[in-house]
Amino acid sequence: MMNASPIVETHHLSKSYGGQNRVHQVDLSVHSGQIFGFLGPNGAGKTTTLKMLLGLVKPTEGQIKIFGKDLKSSRFDILNNIGSLIESPSYYGHLTGLENMRVMQRLRNVPSKNIDEALKIVRLENQKHKRADQYSLGMKQRLGIAMALLAFPSLLILDEPTNGLDPAGIGEIRELIRSLPGQYGITVLLSSHLLSEIEQMATSVGIISDGKLLFQGTMESLQRENKATIRIQTNEPARAEKILQTLGVLPRVEGKQLVLDYLRDEEVSLINKTLVESHIGVSRIEEHKKSLEDIFLGLTGKEKSL
CATH class of the missing domain: 3.40.50.300 (P-loop containing nucleotide triphosphate hydrolases)
Incomplete structure (x- = not known):
């Protein structure tokens, strides 16, 4: 069509x-x-x-x-x-x-x-x-x-x-x-x-x-612009970051959270296992997707009341 x-x-x-x-x-x-x-x-x-x-x-x-x-x-x-x-x-x-x-x-x-x-x-x-x-x-x-x-x-x-x-x-x-x-x-x-x-x-x-x-x-292509991220909350973000770097994973640290670009379930599982075995407490793992509003703000590059 x-x-x-x-x-x-x-x-x-x-x-x-x-x-x-x-x-x-x-x-x-x-x-x-x-x-x-x-x-x-x-x-x-x-x-x-x-x-x-x-x-x-x-x-x-x-x-x-x-x-x-x-x-x-x-x-x-x-x-x-x-x-x-x-x-x-x-x-x-x-x-x-x-x-x-x-x-x-x-x-x-x-x-x-x-x-x-x-x-x-x-x-x-x-x-x-x-x-x-x-x-x-x-x-x-x-x-x-x-x-x-x-x-x-x-x-x-x-x-x-x-x-x-x-x-x-x-x-x-x-x-x-x-x-x-x-x-x-x-x-x-x-x-x-x-x-x-x-x-x-x-x-x-x-x-x-x-x-x-x-x-x-x-709409699908707009949603595809929207790459999900994985957020891992931990009590020792700096040490967790170093350990993940040895796995070849490069997270961004935001407060107590490590932010990673989208990963498959088995990769998330391996990261979690590695952190726990290194005696780092993992309190939360979340997948974050932007709302259409976030995508809009990203495209316009400024806040607009919608």
């Missing part, structure tokens, strides 16, 4: 406002069937990038290709096949959920059976006769997603789809998004500033900070 040409491809995509780069030379590549998580702190350039993909913001430089076509020359065809929810959902508060969907159906020129199907996917079929201004925040968000799904697009672009929702609402949206590629053949590109969200939903990830794309690849 990865050999096929990407559904979304940007080349040197940049946007500057008043001489300041909001998005700088971003080369995105999103393939069919992916849930692509676009991750970065608030103000990193995620929304601006998504707006450029939808033709809502004009790039300062760079190219955008969607479905293999240039956005500049095939804008109408491309946008006809995309559903999107950017920032907060737009709806008429005085109309019911169903009436809002009918307005969108006429705009998108799709059959009315799509309305029932889209409302069912977002689990609003039993609330469709209620006025939209009486919906909870989670229901409004689901209505926004139903509108974006109405034409059953090949690509769905969602900007911070779980923003402001309670844990139950977040769980529902997460489950809904995860079902879209398999059940409906919809590729999803979603942004979030929450690492936990991307970790639980995305199959691929792009990490952006200060307008620059720092990492792009599968």
Whole structure:
């Protein structure tokens, strides 16, 4: 699947406002069937990038290709096949959920059976006769997603789809998004500033900070960047270090702990046996893996509130 040409491809995509780069030379590549998580702190350039993909913001430089076509020359065809929810959902508060969907159906020129199907996917079929201004925040968000799904697009672009929702609402949206590629053949590109969200939903990830794309690849490849370490706590770290050096093992000493790059179980076992036989007390052996947050901080090289 990865050999096929990407559904979304940007080349040197940049946007500057008043001489300041909001998005700088971003080369995105999103393939069919992916849930692509676009991750970065608030103000990193995620929304601006998504707006450029939808033709809502004009790039300062760079190219955008969607479905293999240039956005500049095939804008109408491309946008006809995309559903999107950017920032907060737009709806008429005085109309019911169903009436809002009918307005969108006429705009998108799709059959009315799509309305029932889209409302069912977002689990609003039993609330469709209620006025939209009486919906909870989670229901409004689901209505926004139903509108974006109405034409059953090949690509769905969602900007911070779980923003402001309670844990139950977040769980529902997460489950809904995860079902879209398999059940409906919809590729999803979603942004979030929450690492936990991307970790639980995305199959691929792009990490952006200060307008620059720092990492792009599968979630597995990101986790592979994350080499586990073994930490051994001992009452005599300096002596333990010398003994391990005779085995050809070069630990780093941090307080009372020896830190070693990842080792196989039998190697850990041998180290433990050697230390115990040398009358060095080993009180704890732990495997440490970085969280996605640690990896993010390693890539950005600075602390950012996420």
